[in-house]
Amino acid sequence: MKTTISPSLHDGVLQGTFGDVSRDVVQRTSTIGGLYKKVLGASFALTGVGVVGFLLIAFTGSDDRSQWGYLAAMVGYLLTTALAAPMVSIACRSVRANWGKPLARVAELYAITGLGVLLAYVPLVVALPALYPNSDAPRESLRHTIWVFWHPHAPHIYDSLALLTLVITGIALLLISSIPDMADFGAKATGKRASIAARLSKSWRGTQKQWKARRAAIGLLSGLYFMGFLTLHYQYSSDFAMSLVPGWKDSIFPVWHALSGLQCACATVMVTMYALRRWGGYTAYFGVNQFWSLGKIMLALSLLWFYFWFMGFFTFWYGRIPAEMAVLEFLFTEQYRILFLVAFILNFLAPLLILVWNKVRRSTGGPALAALLILIGALVDRIRIYVGSWSIEDSFGHSLKEMPPAQLPTIPDAMVIVGGIGLVLMIYMIVAKVIPIISMWETKEQLLYVSHRSLLKKKYMLIGKPD
Amino acid sequence: MQEATKLGDKKINDDLLANIFGSERRYWLVCGFLAMGVGAFALAAGYMIVTGLGVTGLNRPVFWGFFITNFVFWVGISHAGVMLSAILRLTKAEWRRPATRAAEIVTVFSLFTALMMPVIHTGRPWRIIYWFLPYDFQRMIWPNIRSALVWDPTAINTYLTCSILFVFVALIPDLAVIRDRSTGIRRLIYSGLSLGWRGTSQQWKLQMMAGVLLSALILPIFVSVHSIVSFDFSMAISVKGWHTTIFAPYFVIGAVHSGVSAVVTVLILLRFLFRWEDYIKPDHLDALGKLLAVVGTAWFFFFALEFLYGIYGAEPDEIALRTTQLFSMPWGAMFIAFLITGYFFPVPMWLFRSVRRSMFWMTITTISVNIGMWLERFLIIVPGLMRKQDLSFVWNVYSPSIVEITIVLGTFCLVLLGVLLFAKAFPLIPLYDIKEGEVLQGEVTVGRAKVPAAFHEE
Numbered sequence: 001m002k003t004t005i006s007p008s009l010h011d012g013v014l015q016g017t018f019g020d021v022s023r024d025v026v027q028r029t030s031t032i033g034g035l036y037k038k039v040l041g042a043s044f045a046l047t048g049v050g051v052v053g054f055l056l057i058a059f060t061g062s063d064d065r066s067q068w069g070y071l072a073a074m075v076g077y078l079l080t081t082a083l084a085a086p087m088v089s090i091a092c093r094s095v096r097a098n099w100g101k102p103l104a105r106v107a108e109l110y111a112i113t114g115l116g117v118l119l120a121y122v123p124l125v126v127a128l129p130a131l132y133p134n135s136d137a138p139r140e141s142l143r144h145t146i147w148v149f150w151h152p153h154a155p156h157i158y159d160s161l162a163l164l165t166l167v168i169t170g171i172a173l174l175l176i177s178s179i180p181d182m183a184d185f186g187a188k189a190t191g192k193r194a195s196i197a198a199r200l201s202k203s204w205r206g207t208q209k210q211w212k213a214r215r216a217a218i219g220l221l222s223g224l225y226f227m228g229f230l231t232l233h234y235q236y237s238s239d240f241a242m243s244l245v246p247g248w249k250d251s252i253f254p255v256w257h258a259l260s261g262l263q264c265a266c267a268t269v270m271v272t273m274y275a276l277r278r279w280g281g282y283t284a285y286f287g288v289n290q291f292w293s294l295g296k297i298m299l300a301l302s303l304l305w306f307y308f309w310f311m312g313f314f315t316f317w318y319g320r321i322p323a324e325m326a327v328l329e330f331l332f333t334e335q336y337r338i339l340f341l342v343a344f345i346l347n348f349l350a351p352l353l354i355l356v357w358n359k360v361r362r363s364t365g366g367p368a369l370a371a372l373l374i375l376i377g378a379l380v381d382r383i384r385i386y387v388g389s390w391s392i393e394d395s396f397g398h399s400l401k402e403m404p405p406a407q408l409p410t411i412p413d414a415m416v417i418v419g420g421i422g423l424v425l426m427i428y429m430i431v432a433k434v435i436p437i438i439s440m441w442e443t444k445e446q447l448l449y450v451s452h453r454s455l456l457k458k459k460y461m462l463i464g465k466p467d
Numbered sequence: 468m469q470e471a472t473k474l475g476d477k478k479i480n481d482d483l484l485a486n487i488f489g490s491e492r493r494y495w496l497v498c499g500f501l502a503m504g505v506g507a508f509a510l511a512a513g514y515m516i517v518t519g520l521g522v523t524g525l526n527r528p529v530f531w532g533f534f535i536t537n538f539v540f541w542v543g544i545s546h547a548g549v550m551l552s553a554i555l556r557l558t559k560a561e562w563r564r565p566a567t568r569a570a571e572i573v574t575v576f577s578l579f580t581a582l583m584m585p586v587i588h589t590g591r592p593w594r595i596i597y598w599f600l601p602y603d604f605q606r607m608i609w610p611n612i613r614s615a616l617v618w619d620p621t622a623i624n625t626y627l628t629c630s631i632l633f634v635f636v637a638l639i640p641d642l643a644v645i646r647d648r649s650t651g652i653r654r655l656i657y658s659g660l661s662l663g664w665r666g667t668s669q670q671w672k673l674q675m676m677a678g679v680l681l682s683a684l685i686l687p688i689f690v691s692v693h694s695i696v697s698f699d700f701s702m703a704i705s706v707k708g709w710h711t712t713i714f715a716p717y718f719v720i721g722a723v724h725s726g727v728s729a730v731v732t733v734l735i736l737l738r739f740l741f742r743w744e745d746y747i748k749p750d751h752l753d754a755l756g757k758l759l760a761v762v763g764t765a766w767f768f769f770f771a772l773e774f775l776y777g778i779y780g781a782e783p784d785e786i787a788l789r790t791t792q793l794f795s796m797p798w799g800a801m802f803i804a805f806l807i808t809g810y811f812f813p814v815p816m817w818l819f820r821s822v823r824r825s826m827f828w829m830t831i832t833t834i835s836v837n838i839g840m841w842l843e844r845f846l847i848i849v850p851g852l853m854r855k856q857d858l859s860f861v862w863n864v865y866s867p868s869i870v871e872i873t874i875v876l877g878t879f880c881l882v883l884l885g886v887l888l889f890a891k892a893f894p895l896i897p898l899y900d901i902k903e904g905e906v907l908q909g910e911v912t913v914g915r916a917k918v919p920a921a922f923h924e925e
Contacts, residue, residue, distance in 0.1 A: 144780030230768060251713035251776035255769070307690060311715040319704045398780075448913045455906070455922050464911030464920035 007443075012289040013452055013461060014102075018444050022184055025443075028281065029436045030189040035279060036429070043426035050419005056412040058123065066404075068127045069390035070383065070413035072240050074420040075124060077382040078117045079236060080257070081375060082424045084265035085110035086170055087229060088294070089177075090222040096465050098450050099293045101442035102285035105435070106276065107269045108177060111170025111225075112431045116423040118167055125156050128240065129395060143395050144249060146238045155239035162235050166228040173221040176214060179204050180441045182434075193434050200434075233258035241389040245330070247323030247399035250316070256308040263301040263347070264378045270294055270371035274364060276437065285438050288362055295367035298374070299355040306348045323399035331388055335406040339384035346377025379417075383409075473908075474745055479901050480644060483894045486741055487645060490891065494740055501884040508877020511870045512587055520590040522870045529852045529865040531588075537875045538584035539718075539844045541577045541882070542623065542696050544837075546719070547726030548574025548630055549689035552637075553682035561907070561921050562754040564900045565746045569737060569886070570730045571634045572895065576885035577729075578627045580878045582620065587874065615698035622688075622695040629685050636677050639664050640899045693718045700847065707788045708777060708851040717769040724759070724766045725840035728813075728833035731755050733886060735830050737895060740887075746896050749824035756823030763814045763836070770810075770843075784854075792850050801842055809839020 006024045007016030016024075057067055088107040092100025130152040131143050147154035179201045186198025204210065237257040242248045270291070277286040313332065316324040332340050351370040360366035391404045409417070449464035474482075486494065515522050525532050551570035555563035586592045598620060601609045610617050643664035646657035664670060694715035700706070701714040731752065738747040777789050792798050813832035822828040849865050867875075889895070909920040 142781060146775055146779060148778050148781045234772070249776060249779050251711050251772050251779075252716065253712070254772060255713065255716065308716060311694065312712040315701050315710070315712040315714070318698075318702050319710055321704060321710075449911055449918065449920070451911065453909065453922070460922040462909045462911060462920050462922055464909075464913070464918040466913075466916075466918045 007284045009284050009287045011452060011459070011461075012287055013450055014284060014287075014443065014446055016284075016447065018447065021438075021440055021443050021447070022188060024284075025181075025436045025438045025440050026185050026188045028438075029185055029433060030191065030194065032433065036433075040426065040429050043422045043429060046418050046422020047426050048419075048422075049415045050417075050422055053412040053415025053419055054123070057416065065127055065129065065393075066387075066391040066407060068124060069387035069407060070409055071120065071416050072124055072390050073379075073382045073386035074417055075117060075120050076236065076240065076386050077379050078113070078120070078420060078424060079232060080261045080378055080382065081264045081268045082110045082113045082428075083117060083166060083170070083232075084229065084261035085268045086173065086225060087262055087265045088269045090226060093218070093222065097293065098446050098463055098465075099289050101446040102438055103269060103273055103290055103294075104442050105178065105181070105437055105439040106272050107265070108170075108174045108439075109428060109432060109435065109437060110268065110424075111167070111174045113424040113427045114163075114167030114170050116420075116427050118163060120420060120423070121160070121163055124240065125160055128156060129244075131155070143243055144246065144398075145243045146235070155235070155243070159232075159235045159239055162228065162232045166225065166232050169221055169225045169228055173218065173225055174435070175200065176217050176221065177439070178435045179214065180206065181436045181439065184440055185436055196434050229261065230258055233261055237385075241385050244389040244395045245327060245392055245400065246395060246397040248327045249324075250312055250327075252308055252312040252315075256305070256312060259301065259304055259308055260347070260378060260381070263298065263305055263374060266294055266298040266301060267371035267374040267378075270298065270367055271375060274368035274371075277364060280437075282438065285443065286364075288364060291364045291367045292362045295355050295361040295370070298351060298367065298370060299361070302348055302351040302355070302374070306352075309344075309348075326400040326403070330400060330403045331384065335403060336384040336388050339380050339406075343377045343381035343384060346373045347381065350377075473905055474901075476902055478745075479898055479905075480648075482743065482745065483896050483898050483901070484645060484648065486890055487892065487894065488648070491740075494887070497740060498884060498887050501880040501887065504877050504880025505884055507873050508881060511873035511877065515587070515870050515874070516590065516592065522868055524865055524867045524871060526863055526865075529849060529863055531848050531852060532865050533845075533867045533871040533875050534584050534588035536841065536845045536848055537878060538581050538588070539696055539848075540725070540837075540841050541581035541584065541878065542693060543718070543722035543725045543840065543844075544577040544729045544882075545574040545581065545626070545630070545726065546689060546693060546722035547730040548572075548633075549685050550723050550727055551730060552633070553685050553689070556678065556682050559923065560754070561904060562751050564904045565743075565751055565896045566730060566734055566755065567900065568634070568637065568897045569733055569895050570726075571630060571637070572886050572889050573726075573730055573733055573882070574630050575627065575634060576882045576889075578623060578630065579885070580882050582623055582627070584878070585620070615695065615702045618695050619699060622692045626685075626688050626692045629681070629688055633681050633685060636674065636681060637897060637900075638893060639674060640666065640671075641894050641897060644898055645894075690719055693722045700851075706851045707784050707854065708792075708847070711773060711776060713769060713773050713776070717766075717773055720762065720766045720769055721840060721843065724762050724809075725837050727755065727759055727762060728836035728840075731759070731829055731833040732837075733883075735826050736883075737890070738826070741890070741895075743896065746901065749826075752826070752829050753820065753823045756817045756829065759833075759836075760814055760817040763810060763817075767810045767814070788850060788854055791854065792846060798846065798850055801846060805839050805842035805846060807839070808835045809843060813839075 007014055007020045009015070054071070057071070060067065085107045089100065089104035091097075092104060129143070131145050131147060131150075131154065132152040142148070145155070147158070151157070182197040183201035183204040183206075186194050186201060188194075189197075234254040234257075237254045242250060242253055273286045273290060273294075276282040313328065316328050330336070350373045354366055354370040354373075355361055357366075387407050391407045392400070393404070394401060449466075451462050452459050453462040454460075523532065523534075548571040551563055552567040556567070586595050589595065598610060598617065601607050639661055642657050642661035643666065646654055646661050649657055697714040697718035700709040701711060704710045734747050734751070734755075737743060774789070777785050779785075792802055813836050816822045816828065816832050822832070853863060853865060886895075907922045909922055911918045911920045
């Protein structure tokens with residue numbers, strides 16, 4: 001199915017008809033090219049490597065908690081990147097940003113990768129220690145926790161529920177927002193994938209009532225996802241990191257963790273967008289405007305990353321309380337100093353120095369490079385936090401009694417890390433061939449609302465925003 | 468998005484400069500009422516300075532009471548200016564236009580008032596000199612520059628200077644309009660203030676660039692000011708409930724919550740006083756209401772974290788403090804009042820479009836927020852100090868005296884009076900901004916519907 005008509009970009013404004021957009025996106029979704037097959041094969045292989053790595057760790061026979069540190073870091077990283085990505089589409093929709101319309105699905109599609117995160121999370125929840133050393137232990141021996149007067153297994157129960165809720169909400173949001181596009185794809189394409197899409201959107205007729213109900217559902221699910229996102233970051237960062245380090249009582253840490261998630265959400269979408277533009281041929285949908293706008297948000301979030309980190313660090317450092325100083329030494333200035341410096345450079349300094357220049361922001365390569373560095377920095381940072389926290393043998397008490405040395409990755413640890421990334425990539429690529437990766441209905445909306453008009457002898461972009 | 472209505476340059480000039488060239492009676496009535504409040508404030512402060520701090524409720528171990536609470540509150544209110552002016556300018560939010568100048572002016576007057584509070588709090592204002600001079604010349608004992616209490620006035624003064632500059636740069640084109648309409652000495656004054664503005668394209672270009680640059684430069688100051696104010700508390704490790712890492716962003720977001728609410732209240736007052744129905748429209752309040760709902764919820768999230776990490780790990784002294792805040796009277800009642808007025812009443816109300824577009828309900832809800840936010844600061848400061856700490860040896864309950872209450876109430880009159888007197892000399896809605904907004908307004912036709920639109924430079 002070849003067509004010569006396809007939408008195009010003129011001075012940052014998408015040109016074409018509704019039919020052009022549908023034809024183009026349906027054609028790209030139904031075609032499976034050689035490069036796609038190669039990348040999918042590679043992601044399968046990486047996932048396999050990860051599974052082997054996990055089995056090697058699980059069957060070494062040791063009940064040492066520290067062996068799960070890298071898996072905890074991997075799950076933390078996926079919460080920060082893949083499961084955070086839908087926040088970009090939620091944010092763009094809530095402020096009715098027209099530039100964000102074509103990339104909404106790119107972001108939302110990551111919600112489905114939550115299924116992979118859930119799988120990786122299961123061994124962790126088994127390895128996480130209870131809040132009390134044993135059932136007869138007095139309250140005073142309670143591990144420092146957000147679940148002060150709760151059941152000793154509260155983190156296990158409620159963190160699992162939080163993750164499950166977020167994944168279900170994300171998938172529901174993805175399915176509901178993509179119904180019109182799946183109906184379009186199902187009607188215009190042939191084959192097994194098209195019939196799955198058609199079945200998923202069976203009841204869709206595009207009536208006014210259906211559109212209204214769908215918009216309300218998207219609004220509701222978006223709000224739920226946002227709250228779920230904050231809750232999960234709060235719980236996971238507290239229970240799977242802070243609570244395992246005696247003396248680490250840091251109320252800004254969950255916020256910083258979630259903020260880092262928002263920064264990585266932009267970075268994840270940016271890198272995906274760059275790949276789709278560069279190798280997927282989606283040049284008409286992802287122009288400089290998308291990179292520029294998302295780049296600005298990424299710059300602001302990088303500055304906030306520094307602000308939140310600094311406020312936490314400075315309060316501890318200035319206070320000079322021995323228990324807090326020990327935490328700083330352990331996570332920032334001694335054992336994990338190098339990892340912290342790398343994360344600091346990649347999550348703050350490098351994006352700042354790249355994105356501060358408007359010329360660089362108004363390119364496709366500059367913001368994409370900054371995004372890639374942020375993603376690498378976030379991985380290093382999650383390793384610093386979670387591997388460090390899980391390496392502490394005795395989590396009870398009010399301050400760190402002894403500081404274990406920095407734990408270098410073993411071969412199975414490295415396999416788990418690459419496996420996690422492979423798993424997410426694999427799920428994303430498979431689903432992208434059933435649900436169109438470009439949000440067609442929103443792109444068509446963009447065609448309606450954005451145009452070029454003359455004003456005082458110059459051409460400007462006229463952007464409509466309905467109530 | 469606002470609905471497109473064209474007023475024309477002449478009408479805009481006439482409407483927005485009307486108060487400068489001749490005020491209505493109700494304007495003077497309100498000013499007179501506020502001046503009485505300011506008079507009471509001056510009398511109470513004078514009495515306290517002459518008599519001594521013994522006329523206040525401050526005593527061991529609670530030496531920070533109403534005055535310091537009020538100081539934090541007014542610094543908070545000052546955050547509205549940058550939020551509405553700089554941030555919304557950078558994000559090109561069209562609906563910001565009528566609110567920016569009023570927000571900036573509220574910022575300037577609330578910063579003045581905030582700076583006044585620690586001076587009054589000293590009881591002997593002349594002693595403020597020791598902030599930058601040695602308090603023992605012979606032994607050359609200088610103030611400790613590593614103390615957050617020294618950083619604080621520095622940050623506030625920097626913010627005040629930048630805010631004044633920000634207001635002035637934005638005022639220049641409007642000053643030239645007043646100059647062209649004035650005669651005599653008034654013309655002379657406005658000629659000097661408008662710095663030779665002729666409205667050439669180069670001047671406009673420079674003015675726009677200065678606005679954007681100042682917006683970007685003032686942002687770090689905006690964030691740092693309330694962060695440094697929060698350091699007054701979070702760096703004090705001996706007081707339970709204060710040494711917590713979230714305080715800086717918690718204070719900043721709380722400041723935006725109360726500041727933007729205060730600006731909404733002031734805008735509604737201005738609309739009523741100057742009959743600015745064509746400029747401050749339900750559309751603007753609607754947008755501000757949405758912004759407030761988001762900011763308020765973010766603030767509540769930070770509050771929840773601050774509270775939850777207070778009881779993190781069940782440390783006995785922290786639990787005791789939270790128990791005092793929640794269950795002993797009058798703190799418990801205040802805590803409930805703070806939660807209801809600061810969040811649970813206004814934010815759910817703002818979810819309704821009809822509330823966001825109603826002058827009455829927006830007045831009630833935004834005043835409610837500021838009652839809540841004042842109580843929040845009070846509940847942070849006093850119960851923490853009241854409890855016996857490592858370096859204090861007595862317990863005491865703090866209750867403010869009539870002098871303190873008068874001074875605090877007087878500051879509200881002072882800020883409002885300052886804003887209204889400013890409106891007598893300068894337009895509180897930027898003329899050129901409104902005119903620019905009219906030029907940039909457009910419409911997009913979608914089927915049979917007309918959708919409001921705006922021109923954007925790429």
